[in-house]
Amino acid sequence: MNIPTRRMALLFLGLSGACAVEPDAPEAEPTARTPAPEGVRCRPGAPAPTTPATLEAVTPSTTQPLPWVPQLYGARPDLVSGSASRVEGELWISFGYRRTEAAVTTLRGRLVGADEETLELLPTELASIPRSPEYGPGVVQLLLPPSSARALARSVEVVVEDARGIRSATLRLPLTEVARQPDGGACGRHGLFNICRAESLCSPSGRCTPLTAPTLTSAEAFASSGPSRSALTLRWDDPNQDVVAIEVTARGRREPLVIPVSDPTRDGPWSQRWDSDVFEGASWLNVRVRDQSGRFSNVLNVAVSAPSPVAAGEACDPSGVVSRCGAGLACTRDNGRSCIETRCSPDVVACPRDLSTTPLDTSTSADGPWVTAGSMAGAEEPRASVCDRYVGRALIHRFQAPSAGSYEFALAAENDTWTTRLIARTRCALSDVEAQEASTGRGQRRVALPMTLSDGQEVFLFVTTEDRFTLSATRVR
Incomplete structure (x- = not known):
């Protein structure tokens, strides 16, 4: 089973499930019920649970409350949305919550059968993954492998509890059967879960795309002395838009320089500069890129070039590593044309005549x-x-x-x-x-x-x- 993840890792803990933060909140609307006082209550006569119904370590300490949530002392945490799906026997459970002034620390839940019996308590452990500041607060995802009990489940009930011991109302999520999507099918709303078929993934455009190795189309490398600096510029073609790393190996050396790509969705061009010669004086480099699934692109052999000379009035590189202005010129925004684009202008040291010093x-x-x-x-x-x-x-x-x-x-x-x-x-x-x-x-x-x-x-x-x-x-x- 291939379940690629974008931006955040989805951790599996055997049969105990996993937890991650999802960029988009689940879409299903919640249904509030009376909160369970101790654990999750089963209907009379149902088998007693054999393990505690606690799910620990949901502690998004960096989460900031949404601006429209009232921050009232004593208010209980609120489960605001959720969804539950069965995909080829797997259970995919997502739900979101809003914090009060206390952090949410515990989750309790159960799988419910057709006659309201408790088929299974939710796993007792969750991996706590720090939330990236760009994502919304309090979103949890669980993936449960297939089992006979999970095949009979009709709904899921969850309750969260904050650090003060105050619990939310119970959120009941009906389980719906979902088929995997073919290439070209819509997939964005499932977040970190891969709804696409094997050997495909959900691209940033929200469509299932076959897993394809990226193609490195061009590369340029520069190094300068006085001061020592270096630069690398690449272009690549990646239908999956999930390039995560660049490997640069100086000719004659074994260990590559691995450069992480901070935004895996970008399709090039990519450029970076360093205030040192990271190529260590090499004149040739072998360059390739790697995607999130571990596929490598083709390798390009790249010559390390010195800065190219630039004439007056032409665009220039202020760091002086890719290009340098000729004698008597300086690379500056103060070029009489724009305060944004740098161009080679006369290198005048003195102040204008109308300024006193x-x-x-x-x-x-x-x-x-x-x-x-x-x-x-x-x-x-x-x-x-x-x-x-x-x-x-x-x-x-x-x-x-x-x-x-x-x-x-x-x-x-x-x-x-x-x-x-x-x-x-x-x-x-x-x-x-x-x-x-x-x-x-x-x-x-x-x-x-x-x-x-x-x-x-x-x-x-x-x-x-x-x-x-x-x-x-x-x-x-």
Whole structure:
């Protein structure tokens, strides 16, 4: 039996069932009954259960209540929906609940026959799987293998109990016979259960699709030095849309680099960058992708390329690993066209002529601290570029490194009633090229930024605070 799962694992515990979180709540409407005081009550004369009717470990501690659920102290948990199906003898049981202020911790239930007799108590153990924040709260799924008693069941009754011992009303779910769907049949509403026939699965489009290995159609790899970085871009074709991992093996090495795919439904293109050479200097790579059922794609042999040169006005890679601007150019959003797309623009260090700057005097010592005090009185909002990341008054100070090394720039405000912000740029009019920013909240007065500079390199320090301040630069040994 092939039961693939998407995004969450469906665990099997022998005959005791399994539990998982389903992206979509079940569709059946609940039928409320009087809650059982201790366990699940059987009709008079029915065989007594031989095992306790408790189902432990349903503890979605990260679940947040739905906004429309009243959070009243003392309110009991509410079973809001559910469904029960029999598929080729298997029982598929799903139900959802809404929490109160206490977490739901226990489930009790039974399978009911035609004459209301208890055929079987529900399993006494459930695997507790943490809920992903994107999913709805309190959804549980059970899969029970075929048995003679389960073949006679007509309905299912469940009750949940929270940490205070308060139980919900009983939810009764009639069992319906469901046939497996052929390829092309609708399947989305069954969630983690695979309603499709063997060797097929439910695709994200909600239709049964034959299990097919993905096809890797293209791959590009890049590596750069100064600084060392790397990048990989892939495209693949996958009818099942369930690629979960990428394997990259440098030629001459045995162990592959396994890269998980965070969104298995995407069909490419896929791209990732690293602030190191993950290819370890290799010039050729063997690349393939793997789907959720373990099928591998074809292998592509990929050459690791150096960044390609880019001319003025053309789109560029700000990391500099896929492409690099030519001499005298910088890759920036401040390109006169858009504040979103990066393009190669003239690499101008100085501020525009209409902006005034105040230099920090570094002649007093070799390592600093070099300190200046000032006031925001009369300061205006300097528009060094159209893509500035800040709004508000600012003063610009200019610092020139007396020698190569590491420096710390610190801004101390006289009071803490205003946000204090310090922006350090190596290009006055380019807000995203070798630039840093730090700010404080109310109650804080000091902010600092570290930077590594070459001999004679200039840094433009944008100061924003409420009134008086002290700005300092220090060489860090």
